[in-house]
Amino acid sequence: MARDRARSEDYVSPVRRLLIGVLVLLLLGLFLLWRIDSPRVERVRAEIIDRVVPSFEWAMAPVTGVANLVSDFQSYQRLAEQNRDLRRELQDMKAWREAALQLEQENAVLRDLNNVRLDPELTWVTGVVLADSGSPFRQSVLLNVGAHDGILDGWPVMDGIGLAGRISGVGQDSSRVLLLTDTSSRIPVTIQPSGQRAVLAGDNTITPPLDFIEDPDSTRPGDRVVTSGDGGLFPADILVGQVVRGTDRRLRLRLAADFERLEFLRVLRSQKAERIDANGALIAPVDPPEPQAQPAPAEIAGDRTGAEAPGDG
Amino acid sequence: MAEGSRRRIWLGRGLYALLCAAILFLQLLPMETMPRRWGSPDFVLLITLAWAARRPDHVPAVLIAAVFLLSDMLLHRPPGLWTALVLILTEVLRARARSLRVVPFPLEWAGVTAGIVTITLAYRLVLSLTGVPQAPFGLTVTQMMLTIMAYPLVALLSHLLFGVSRPAQGEVDSFGNRL
Numbered sequence: 001m002a003r004d005r006a007r008s009e010d011y012v013s014p015v016r017r018l019l020i021g022v023l024v025l026l027l028l029g030l031f032l033l034w035r036i037d038s039p040r041v042e043r044v045r046a047e048i049i050d051r052v053v054p055s056f057e058w059a060m061a062p063v064t065g066v067a068n069l070v071s072d073f074q075s076y077q078r079l080a081e082q083n084r085d086l087r088r089e090l091q092d093m094k095a096w097r098e099a100a101l102q103l104e105q106e107n108a109v110l111r112d113l114n115n116v117r118l119d120p121e122l123t124w125v126t127g128v129v130l131a132d133s134g135s136p137f138r139q140s141v142l143l144n145v146g147a148h149d150g151i152l153d154g155w156p157v158m159d160g161i162g163l164a165g166r167i168s169g170v171g172q173d174s175s176r177v178l179l180l181t182d183t184s185s186r187i188p189v190t191i192q193p194s195g196q197r198a199v200l201a202g203d204n205t206i207t208p209p210l211d212f213i214e215d216p217d218s219t220r221p222g223d224r225v226v227t228s229g230d231g232g233l234f235p236a237d238i239l240v241g242q243v244v245r246g247t248d249r250r251l252r253l254r255l256a257a258d259f260e261r262l263e264f265l266r267v268l269r270s271q272k273a274e275r276i277d278a279n280g281a282l283i284a285p286v287d288p289p290e291p292q293a294q295p296a297p298a299e300i301a302g303d304r305t306g307a308e309a310p311g312d313g
Numbered sequence: 314m315a316e317g318s319r320r321r322i323w324l325g326r327g328l329y330a331l332l333c334a335a336i337l338f339l340q341l342l343p344m345e346t347m348p349r350r351w352g353s354p355d356f357v358l359l360i361t362l363a364w365a366a367r368r369p370d371h372v373p374a375v376l377i378a379a380v381f382l383l384s385d386m387l388l389h390r391p392p393g394l395w396t397a398l399v400l401i402l403t404e405v406l407r408a409r410a411r412s413l414r415v416v417p418f419p420l421e422w423a424g425v426t427a428g429i430v431t432i433t434l435a436y437r438l439v440l441s442l443t444g445v446p447q448a449p450f451g452l453t454v455t456q457m458m459l460t461i462m463a464y465p466l467v468a469l470l471s472h473l474l475f476g477v478s479r480p481a482q483g484e485v486d487s488f489g490n491r492l
Contacts (some may be wrong), residue, residue, distance in 0.1 A: 019374075020374055020400070020404055023374065023375070023378055023400065024397045024400055024401060026393075027378065027382070027393040027394070027396050027397035027400065028393060028394065028397050029393070030392050030393035031391055031392060031393035031394040031397070031439075034391055034392050034393065035391070035443050035445070041392060045386050045389075045392065048383075048386045048387075049386065049387060052383070052387065053341065053387070056338055056341070059338065060338075060341070060342060060343075063342055064342055064343060067342070129343045130343065131341040131342065131343050132341065132342070132343045133388060133389055134337065134340035134341040134387060134388045135340065135352075135388040135389070135390070136348070136352040136353065136448075136452055136456065137352070137390075137448035137452060137453075138388065138389045138390075138448075139348055140389060141343060142343075176389075181348045183446050183447070183448055183449075184446045203449065204348045204448055204449055204452065205348055206348055262343070263343075
């Protein structure tokens with residue numbers, strides 16, 4: 001017994017214990033550093049993921065392919081049933097299409113009359129989903145486009161139909177998409193016919209709840225929800241989903257994007273819209289431009305770029 | 314004899330790293346983009362605990378720290394905290410490995426269960442103290458329960474497939490020390 005104890009003390013020698021203590025302290029220090037200065041650590045994280053995950057890609061593609069094959073095979077079994085449903089939906093859609101075409105013409109005429117200028121056209125980069133978050137606590141996916149393709153943090157991500165999330169973390173060749181269902185996702189939205197503002201707050205379920213609705217009574221299940229563009233976060237009027245009443249009587253959102261299978265996602269290049277921050281800026285410029293001496297004809301080109309600079313900022 | 318034993322230790326370490334990498338890889342496959350109501354068992358944690366309780370020399374602390382820090386980074390957990398908690402737990406198990414070896418399996422299981430519950434609660438406590446947004450509590454609890462329930466399975470599999478069993482009483486290592 002005495003010998004046993006002596007041995008076990010020998011095994012956990014004080015030096016070893018000290019080293020383990022230092023290791024634990026370092027790890028906790030890393031956690032605190034992340035808590036205090038999270039962007040920096042997150043950049044390191046994006047860097048690590050960028051190094052590690054694409055090197056798995058050769059193995060991931062076939063395995064994912066086989067799994068999709070299996071699920072496709074299962075869906076073939078329901079093919080006849082689906083076909084019937086699709087036919088019926090097609091009938092409905094034809095009627096809607098007619099209505100949409102008429103509305104579009106009417107819209108075009110009205111817009112022409114009004115001379116309206118809408119939001120700048122959005123362009124996009126399409127990426128393939130490389131990996132998901134790997135844990136049930138986080139809802140995010142990794143795309144195979146990154147800083148190399150000009151992706152920036154914060155850009156919105158859609159599948160073909162609706163908003164899916166936004167870029168959070170960009171590596172050289174990969175970028176992470178924080179999905180709308182993640183617990184840390186908050187998106188300002190507008191509920192369509194009533195025009196009310198709300199915040200779509202992810203809570204790790206497939207139907208995220210709508211928070212901060214001004215007047216819940218005037219919101220009905222079935223209302224369309226689009227991004228509001230508040231805070232300059234997103235361009236306005238991207239379809240997000242439809243309002244439904246959850247089992248807990250809260251207003252929730254059925255997302256328009258197909259979260260069942262996110263395979264190809266498009267990252268929208270969201271241009272910075274012109275924004276007015278200062279109160280008086282609309283009425284008078286904050287600091288009037290310095291009166292300049294008449295430029296010599298040769299200097300005109302150089303002077304013009306100089307005069308434009310303050311206007312940009 | 315000494316050569317063989319040392320080689321077995323290094324084989325064990327390599328196997329551990331390989332297994333953890335394989336599990337991480339499977340978790341990262343983009344199969345599930347739908348949020349789930351329940352969390353599947355944390356197999357990396359289970360393997361680590363089972364091996365720390367049974368063959369502590371196959372899972373050195375530095376290797377554990379490296380594996381968990383990498384999974385912290387890849388799985389978007391707050392980096393470092395979970396790693397530190399797991400490291401502390403494995404050190405506790407390592408120190409008790411010899412006494413855990415002689416008790417019947419249900420007691421070993423109970424010890425590991427207590428450890429998992431403690432670090433899970435500590436993890437959530439620290440996260441709420443530091444104000445980090447957290448996943449729903451139900452998800453954490455189901456994952457914890459499933460992890461605990463899967464422990465006998467993992468212990469059995471690592472015994473059958475990889476020969477990670479409790480050393481018999483009186484088994485010696487390459488230097489003639491008792492394991």
